[in-house]
Amino acid sequence: MPELRGIGVSPGSAAGPVRRLAPPPALPPRPAVIRAADEKAAFRAAVASVATDLTRRADAARDEAAAEVLRAQVLMAEDETLVGAVLELVDAGAAAPHAVTDALAVHRAAFEAAGGYLAERAGDLDDLRDRIVAACLGLPMPGVPDPGHPFVLVARDLAPADTAGLDPATVLGLVTAEGGPTSHTAILARALGIPAVVRCAGILDLPDGTLVSLDGAAGAVETGISAGTAGGVNTAEVAARTRRAASTGPGRTADGHPVALLANIGSAKDLTGDVEGVGLFRTELLYLGRTAPPPRAEQVAAYRSVFAALPGRRVVVRTLDAGADKPLPFLRLAGEPNPALGIRGLRAARQAPDVLSTQLSAIAEAAEGTSADVWVMAPMVATPAEAADFAASCRSAGLRTAGVMIEVPAAALRAGAVLRGVDFLSVGTNDLSQYTFAADRTCGDLAELLDPWQPALISLIAACATAGAGAGKPVGVCGESAADPHFALVLAGLGIASLSMAPRSIPAVRQSLAAHTLDECRRMAEAALAADTAKAARAAARRA
Incomplete structure (x- = not known):
């Protein structure tokens, strides 16, 4: 087969x-003559109809992450720049469906040129185009x-x-x-x-x-x-x-070695009852679609809602991961020819330090009065000096436990030095793969290089785990590779202390760990490290 x-x-x-x-709706031939007022009215009605439909879907969505994505699409549909571009094209003689198609083609090209996160949002623009065009033409939604x-x-x-x-x-x-x-x-x-x-x-x-x-x-x-x-x-x-549904409790190997199983979340609504804690609290949702940072009080309330829901449990908060390929207007960052290698994550704080300092103080205030064990980490850290400076900022804000994400090979190679300035490391395997193999995450032709079973990536994770063991400080993995029940065994064998993933993935990983001893996990890790290809590493681990 x-x-x-x-x-x-x-x-x-x-x-x-x-x-x-x-399939998406087919565009009719471009008319030779239009009534601009009628086309503008049709376009505005279509936008209103699509925005209403997307809002309805958001309200009915089973998952809060899905709802947030749909509400972001509503903001795109109603964006003044886009609306203005369509109306200008109508004034120039284009019918509404063609004006929408042409205007969004320009936006799409800009997203693709930006690469990374924005390139992956190009499909959202295609969907908006198809829905608005269908509404303009009176056709069913694709x-x-x-x-x-x-x-x-x-x-x-x-x-x-x-x-x-x-x-x-x-x-x-x-x-x-x-x-x-x-x-x-x-x-x-x-x-x-x-x-x-x-x-x-x-x-x-x-x-x-x-x-x-x-x-x-x-x-x-x-x-x-x-x-x-x-x-x-x-x-x-x-x-x-x-x-998997019947398995509960903390993550442990068959012989009782603990491997904390934590959740990746965007807000308190993503939490499920059976989690040991949160290994990645993405704070970006608070900032998206805004022309100014969220007020401090709003941040405090959002963070506290998560902390209060997890008394006595760990919550690892990632500071704002934005800039370059995840632009936010209020950061006022210049355009870059290669944004994936530019000002993003912690680097954005160089040009907008108040955004980070306000966030850290809001996290500290939110933690007061709760018993959650609040940890804070910064994304896109490349050097030991950056790590130490971030930890100092955290402690100045009153936050006891500070760490960094390992997404850049330079940080992985110098993990021991990085750990001298921070309390923990969290390996983000998605970005670490991208930078290790010079393979854009959106490039399907390079999919095999983004396989977490690539031995080079496993070697970098192993280097971080070894550095953590030497320093007596925990190293976790919060990339989605942690959700692979088989790869989770390799990570445990390398010495990774915690695995963080989408909440629905936790039961399968818990069950997988419970079926293997730590020695078995170590043999799997050794076999994967000795392989030459991702396919061979996967097969070798299964045989070990």
Whole structure:
């Protein structure tokens, strides 16, 4: 059976017939003459209709992360710059559907040129275009098919509005030709617990009805399978989910070695009951869509809502991760030719120090009166000096435990020196992969380089774990690689003390750890480190 490969972004297995996303609306020929007033009215009505629909979907979304994504799309649709560009094109003689298409093409090109995070948002603009054009033409909205039976959804990419409304009982799995590990498709699939593979070359060549199976951890899609094989895959997955749901408690290996299992969240609404704590509290949601930083009091309230929900448990707060490929207007940063290598994360504090100092003081105030064990870490740290300066800022704000993310190879190679100035490290494997292999996370042609089983990446993680053991300070992993139940064993074997992931991924990792001793995990880690390729590392670890 032919195997297609992509990037696994949401663990789990699924099998079923392929069904494609409904196509976008076709543009009619450009009219020779228009009535500008009528076209403007049609456009404004279309924007209002789409914004109302997206808001309704946000309110009905099962997951808060999905709701936030949809509300961000509403802001895009109503953006004054975009609206103004469309109205100017109408005045120049374009009908509303063509004006929308042309204006958003300019925005899309800018997003793609920026690369990184913004490039992955280009699909959101395509979805807005299709929805507004459909509304202008009086056509049905493009979207998810309803064949009357469970299926594997296949698309070039999936829009946030479509992903947020998926029913996991009907949509068994997702496979897209585009997207990336940090695309909305990936984020929302993980939040909904739907196995997903993105950047899968050849998936669009499969006709509707083709039976496939997919492995959302390995990024593999088997085509042309039998109905019996498909049924076996789904039966095994249901049984595995049942076993995982029954597992509770802290993460431990079979012989009792603790490996803390923590959650990646964006707000208190993402929390589930059975988590040991939070290993990555993304604070960006507070800042998105604003022309000024959120008021200090608003920040305090948002942080305190998380701290209060986790009495006595660890909460690791990541300071604002923005700039360059995640632009925020109030940072007032200049454009850059290669934003992935530019002013982002902690580096943005060089030009906007008040943003960081206000955030740190808000975190400290929010922690007062709660019993949460609050840790704070900075993103995009490259040198020991940067790490030490950040830790000093944290302590000046009254925060006891300060650490940094390891996303830059330079920091991993000097992990021992970095640890002299901070209390802990957290390895962000998504960005560390990107920078280690010079492989943009949005480039599907380089998907194999972004595989966390790459021995070079494992070596850098091992260097951090060894430095942590030498310093007597904890090292965790908060990249989504931690959600792979098999790779989690390798991480435990390397000496990683905590694994942080989407809350839905925790039960599978907990179960995997509980089935193996620490010595077995160490043998797996040694085997993976000795391999020459990601495929060989994965296979060697399974044999160890």
